[in-house]
Amino acid sequence: MAAGIALRMRARSEQATAATTESPLTRWLLIGTALGFLAVFLFLPLVLVFVYAFGQGISAYLAAFAEPDARTAIRLTLITAAIAVPVNTAFGVAAAWAIAKFEFKGKNLLITLVDLPFAVSPVIAGLIFVLLFGARGWFGPWLHAHDIRIIFATPGIVLATLFVTFPFVARELIPLMQAQGTEEEQSALTLGATGWQTFWRVTLPNIKWGLIYGVILCNARAMGEFGAVSVVSGHIRGQTNTMPLHIEILYNDYQFAAAFAVASLLAFLAVITLVVKSFVEWKSARTHAAVERESQGGGSS
């Protein structure tokens, strides 16, 4: 619904008349300020990352990735994302489904809980897991007795990432699914479809673009998360460092070229994510516009 309103507003603003537009000078001033701000605070840092990364030549750049610690960090980041993203996609769809399509007690509490990771500082998110699974935490003695390592090991990093990235998919889907309602699912059921068939053939195709958008944002955060992961990782080189942690260590060791080389890889992933994201946005805006037309349609036959 929010997307629909946004689209309608955009359509309206395109029809702005002379009476409602600002003078050219004001317009250019505003646009110039916005673009200038973006250039200084967003674009320039991104460019600088690449400039510094290649500052000592291409061989130094490549050498940064040849290092075993760097490879481990990249692998750990990819593993973490490979676990966190699918798990949170499944949980996100389930949570959005429950919230949007059913009425039950405690629904508002669930909506609030979904938002909790956004409200809590990532550092605190990390500390929660240390308090739970750390050596002196609640489950610490039991875990130690059974020789299971969670904190300062991969499971802890995955858990912290799961926590931090939980809201992305659910937050994206809840308004979308609420706007779509449950009538299509109900008609699928009256036509003899099972719940499973209804989900795969009716619900999922309808939320496809919103879901992909949520997954992209979730993935971007899963790869880039620093705070929460930093608390639970223990910074063991070659073992528990993800890419963001590895970059920080290199930077603190004055290995600027290597730090920026790894950073450039992370930035590159982010840029790709943004490109995919804008494609998906464009695609889902078109779908939304079609839905909009449909809901405003009716009329003559």
Added chain:
Amino acid sequence: MSIEVQNISKTFGTFKALSSVSLNVPTGQLVALLGPSGSGKTTLLRIIAGLEQADEGSGSIYFHDEDVATQPVRRRQVGFVFQHYALFRHMSVFENVAFGLRVRPRRARPTKRDIRDRVHRLLALVQLDGMAGRYPSQLSGGQRQRVALARALAVEPKVLLLDEPFGALDAKVRKELRAWLRRLHDELHVTSVFVTHDQDEALEVADRIVVMNEGRIEQIGTPDEVFHHPQTEFVMKFLGEVNAFHCRVDSGRVQFDALELPFPQERQQIEGDARVFIRPYDVTIDTKTNGLPSVTAEVIRIHSAGPVVRLELRTATGQALAAELSQERFGTMNLQVGSNVYVRPRHIRVFTSA
């Protein structure tokens, strides 16, 4: 396939949507559930479909002789048409209609060729032959509703249930489609129930009308019965405009305003305070008295644009009264605002105050 509803109740929180409703729909009939919003008509339809569960311990629902109350929606084999069509927006018209056949378990699923033939037959039936490749967003409201109907019919339902099927369409399309639905029903003879709040729609299309109010059935009957012989004040008021007056019934005589008339209904006995109802077209207007019992009234307003002329009157005792008369009669009478006339009700109905 007949439908038998026995003592169904439904409560939402503290709101009683249905209180012990019983209803029988004979095989092959087209029945309208008519009532204002909040009367429970849609809830009853959804309970018949299985989209809503009746309260624990309330009665049961039978299709023919089979108790279906515990069956899930998808086993009841009902065709359900939603007010807002609920077409699958990401599927073409063809895929929408074919959906119910394609989701069947493999044993029961027709071959691809059979599905294609059946979908095209249905699209021809709803007059959308050339539209198979279109998407719902490319269709008008009337076309979408016909796709929804074809989709519901594709699974060869035992009963067809329609929830305000024409409610979201504009007036002209609505009239066309309801005449078309009647013809379609005469062709297919599927037992059908449709919900509407539009009395014209119910009177024109249905074999029988179930008038509902506040979770109860007020009256069940043919369109003629409910229109000409309403059993309750609510039915009287809901099916068309009506003038209402307080009256006294005393040993078979009805006294109201300055009139006394014989008690109108057979098989009903009322004594004491009650209310009398007169339809505007059941009022005779004369400029001279002719000896029959009548009251005098003043013309307050005249609406003469339309097939009939409507008058707003005020009786000598100060009560407002609406009357209708034909254009011809109005032409012979030379009425003006402020004219005095003699008013005589031709038909009245009396109910105790609800």
